[in-house]
Amino acid sequence: MIMATHHMKSTHFDNVDIDEKANDVARKIVASDAELAKRMKFETHDVMKLRERLGEYDCIFLAALVGMKKEEKIKIIGHIGKYMKxxxxxxxxxxxGARAFLYPVVEEHDLRGFELLTIFHPNNEVINSVVLVRKPTF
Ligand SMILES: C[S@@+](CC[C@H](N)C(=O)[O-])C[C@H]1O[C@@H](n2cnc3c(N)ncnc32)[C@H](O)[C@@H]1O
Known part of the structure; x- marks a missing residue:
């Protein structure tokens, strides 16, 4: 929501979650901002079941706990990498560091086949690091 409100102010977002209840809560939160609600869709799917659809996006954000364990997360990243544009x-x-007790760690060598753009580790109250990669153009 911070990205959509303050940085990507005209971008449309398709938000996918496997849990309909999570989407219901998210819809309610976003409904308080009419402009944002117009740009946010919430759909219930398992990302592992999406294929061609993943090729429609310029950018995909993978939430921290999609893949609770590292092996599962690597599998999900591989699936997205196969179908994204x-x-x-x-x-x-x-x-x-200690934040790895809460979230799976993804490192450069887990992202084979992608071009690494940047890795950012915050040292403030923000918990998650961010790894930004691009699918190469052949
Ligand atoms: C950290 S929460 C993120 C919640 C919220 N959608 C967000 O991005 O801020 C992780 C969410 O991932 C969802 N999730 C886990 N595995 C998934 C999968 N295979 N496909 C789609 N969503 C999944 C869970 O239901 C959970 O709501």
Missing amino acids: EGSVLLVRSAK
Whole structure:
């Protein structure tokens, strides 16, 4: 929501969650901002079941706990990487240090086949690190 409100002010977001209840809560939160609500859709799907659809986006944000364990997360990243559009960007949330007790750590070597753009580890109250990669254009 912070990105959509303050940085990507005209971007449309398709938010996917496997849990309909999570989407219901998210819809209610976003409904308080009419402008934002127009740009936010919430759909219930398992990301592992989406294929061609993933090729429609310029940028995909993968939430921290989509894949609770590292092996599961790597599998999900591989699936997204297979179907996302060439040249599009994937933002993966990771963790460093003691924060790795809470969230799976994704490192550069877990992102084979992608071009690494940046890794950012915050040192303030923000918990998640961010790894930004691009699917190469062949
Ligand atoms: C940290 S919460 C993120 C909540 C919120 N959607 C957000 O992005 O701020 C992680 C969410 O990932 C969802 N999730 C886990 N595995 C998933 C999958 N395979 N496909 C889609 N959503 C999944 C969970 O239901 C949970 O709501």
